Amino acid sequence: MAISDIPEYAHLTEQDIEELAAELDQIRIDVEADRGERDARYIRNTIAFQRTLEITGRALTFGARRRSLWWAGAASLGVAKIVENMELGHNVMHGQWDWMNDPEVHSTTWEWDNTGPSAHWKHTHNFIHHKYTNVLGMDDDVGYGLLRVTRDQRWKPFNLGNIVYNTVLALGFQYGVAAQHLELGRRRHTPEEKARFREDLRDVGTKIGRQAGKDYLVYPAVVGAATRSPRAARKAATANLLANVIRNVWSNAVIFCGHFPDGAEKFTKQDIDAETKGQWYLRQMLGSANFRSGPVLGFMSGNLSYQIEHHIFPDLPSNRLPEIAVRVRALCAKYDLPYTTGSLPVQYAKSWRTIAKLSLPNRYLTATSDDAPETASERRFAHGPQHRPAAAVDPVTGRRRGLQTALVGLRDRRRRRRLPISA
Numbered sequence: 001m002a003i004s005d006i007p008e009y010a011h012l013t014e015q016d017i018e019e020l021a022a023e024l025d026q027i028r029i030d031v032e033a034d035r036g037e038r039d040a041r042y043i044r045n046t047i048a049f050q051r052t053l054e055i056t057g058r059a060l061t062f063g064a065r066r067r068s069l070w071w072a073g074a075a076s077l078g079v080a081k082i083v084e085n086m087e088l089g090h091n092v093m094h095g096q097w098d099w100m101n102d103p104e105v106h107s108t109t110w111e112w113d114n115t116g117p118s119a120h121w122k123h124t125h126n127f128i129h130h131k132y133t134n135v136l137g138m139d140d141d142v143g144y145g146l147l148r149v150t151r152d153q154r155w156k157p158f159n160l161g162n163i164v165y166n167t168v169l170a171l172g173f174q175y176g177v178a179a180q181h182l183e184l185g186r187r188r189h190t191p192e193e194k195a196r197f198r199e200d201l202r203d204v205g206t207k208i209g210r211q212a213g214k215d216y217l218v219y220p221a222v223v224g225a226a227t228r229s230p231r232a233a234r235k236a237a238t239a240n241l242l243a244n245v246i247r248n249v250w251s252n253a254v255i256f257c258g259h260f261p262d263g264a265e266k267f268t269k270q271d272i273d274a275e276t277k278g279q280w281y282l283r284q285m286l287g288s289a290n291f292r293s294g295p296v297l298g299f300m301s302g303n304l305s306y307q308i309e310h311h312i313f314p315d316l317p318s319n320r321l322p323e324i325a326v327r328v329r330a331l332c333a334k335y336d337l338p339y340t341t342g343s344l345p346v347q348y349a350k351s352w353r354t355i356a357k358l359s360l361p362n363r364y365l366t367a368t369s370d371d372a373p374e375t376a377s378e379r380r381f382a383h384g385p386q387h388r389p390a391a392a393v394d395p396v397t398g399r400r401r402g403l404q405t406a407l408v409g410l411r412d413r414r415r416r417r418r419l420p421i422s423a
Contacts, residue, residue, distance in 0.1 A: 002266040002375055003271060003376070006279055039097075042319045043088075043319075044105075046083065054077060056080075057077030060076060062226060064232060065231060073236075078244075081246070085247060086250075087302040088302075090304075093110055093126070113211070115178040116204070120203065134265065135272055136267065151369045155362060163352075169252065171245055182200055182201060182204060215240040253344070254301045258290070259289070259307070260354055261346075262340075262373040263340035267287065288311045290306055298321075306325050309328050350373075380410070
């Protein structure tokens with residue numbers, strides 16, 4: 001099942017965890033001391049690029065009666081929405097640029113191009129998700145209240161639709177973001193709770209109306225008036241619809257690659273009782289996954305290809321995550337911790353595989369509930385020589401032997417068991 005004892009699972013002592021925290025704190029100190037003009041220039045250039053791309057996409061939709069311009073306009077606008085949501089909205093609202101004291105890129109003033117109100121998102125994402133990352137019963141991002149993504153979630157016949165639900169969620173992901181804060185399945189007993197829900201529902205309805213009006217009424221009406229063609233207006237509306245779908249599917253893929261591939265672990269509420277800062281750091285490292293990216297793919301993902309680093313330092317500028325990743329990866333090697341990464345297609349495929357597998361009851365699944373690819377626990381090492389409740393040091397090499405070594409040993413033993421016995 002999910003991890004209930006992080007130090008035991010990670011094969012680290014409390015002193016090891018304190019030392020790891022101190023080294024991660026030093027990374028923060030170094031980056032904060034070095035922030036300056038090049039970072040400010042980066043975010044301003046990103047805003048200028050995004051706005052130029054959006055204007056281009058809007059302009060192209062004036063010729064949307066031609067198929068080539070319809071596709072070009074939808075694609076340009078879709079990419080503009082991706083950049084606005086991923087590299088701008090998500091990161092600005094995390095407070096990554098608050099140090100500039102520029103009201104245009106401040107977490108308190110940014111309202112993104114999304115149906116979820118920014119105030120709602122900052123509560124569900126910044127406060128809840130990042131504080132309780134992958135903690136069952138605390139982090140709503142574990143399945144979004146819709147998907148079964150760990151065996152700790154009791155199977156119900158409803159879960160047979162896992163693949164269908166995630167397909168719909170991907171296509172309309174911005175609406176899933178808008179609904180998340182509402183906690184639609186939760187019962188509200190007091191008048192205060194009911195009043196708060198009505199207020200939140202009204203805020204979401206207003207934001208959805210504003211977004212739908214902009215994309216499907218105002219801009220198409222302008223196109224129709226300028227071209228004197230109702231058909232052009234309809235084409236502009238469908239181009240906007242495709243742009244939103246492009247953004248939704250891409251956002252879903254990036255976020256799922258950071259949270260649901262093999263190796264991105266889940267945790268119990270028990271595990272965060274009296275959690276120290278070092279244990280919080282460690283939970284972020286064990287509960288997150290990266291995917292390999294160059295500058296373009298990193299930019300298009302809002303640098304969430306470095307999800308491990310983002311979860312450790314959610315308020316440091318996104319353009320610094322590639323250099324931070326070099327140091328975090330070195331720390332993983334030093335403390336013998338896994339650094340979960342892979343290509344984007346592989347990580348996304350693993351997420352879908354988990355969603356497909358867990359649509360079925362546990363009795364149809366092969367791996368044990370403590371040693372499944374999608375969710376493991378400290379008990380995965382309980383039967384074998386690789387189980388160590390504390391870190392050990394190889395007397396020959398002087399290298400720390402911890403979780404990564406234990407995982408490699410576990411895989412080696414499985415491979416040996418699968419080998420045919422020679423005659």
